[in-house]
Amino acid sequence: MEPLNANYWNERYQAGQIPWDIGYASPPLLAYAASLQDKQTRILIPGAGHAYEAVALHQRGFEQIFVCDWAPLAFAHLRQNAPDFPENNLLVADFFTLDLQVDLILEQTFFCAIDPALRPDYVAHAARLLAPEGTLAGVLFANPFPFPGPPFGGTAQEYSQLFSTHFSIRQLALCEQSIKPRAGRELFLEAIVSIE
DSSP states (O other): OOOOSHHHHHHHHHHTOOTTOOSSOOHHHHHHHTTOOOTTOOEEEETOTTOHHHHHHHHTTOOOEEEEOSOGGGGHHHHHHOTTSOGGGEEOSOGGGOOOOEEEEEESSSTTTSOGGGHHHHHHHHHHHEEEEEEEEEEEESSOOSSOOSSOOOOHHHHHHHHTTTEEEEEEEEOSSOOGGGTTSEEEEEEEEOOO
16 A cells, blocks of 8 residues: 555645545534634644645634644645635644644544544544644545545444543434435534543
8 A cells, every 4th residue: 555645645636636526614613613602712623635624614603613634735725715814823744743632533534545544543633632622523435435545434343442441432424415326325424522
């Protein structure tokens, strides 16, 4: 398997080889975000890609959104569609090296893009980044894939065991707002970081 590093992802964006990109904000994440009342909620979107969700939340008045991707080209869409988005909140970095504290991590396509061997590290680092009682919410594929990734799938049972090491799972169920091609194939996860 080719190394899933910054060069790999930047080349994918440069070549337009991003089939996971649906071209707009994820409906399950927008539905979840509609329940958020505090516009000062500190939100991190890791592996944000074109960051459609960040643009939508920014346009709804959320002021503390951080997007992370190690492919610099990924942020071109965000800069074009939200020119007043704070440049300091565009983190061209490796998620696993981030050092900040947020209230909410929104997961869209990052978890499925990393090598599954890194998933325990992802869960542990997400828990470290979250403030006490912080939330990780997002979309995960509901089944394994019969081909080498990325993307990489999984099962609800696998995810439950994995996230339960650092989180209390509030919900893990099939998405009700998935786009048509993914209907019945996505799970929505909402988990509260455990206080150690």
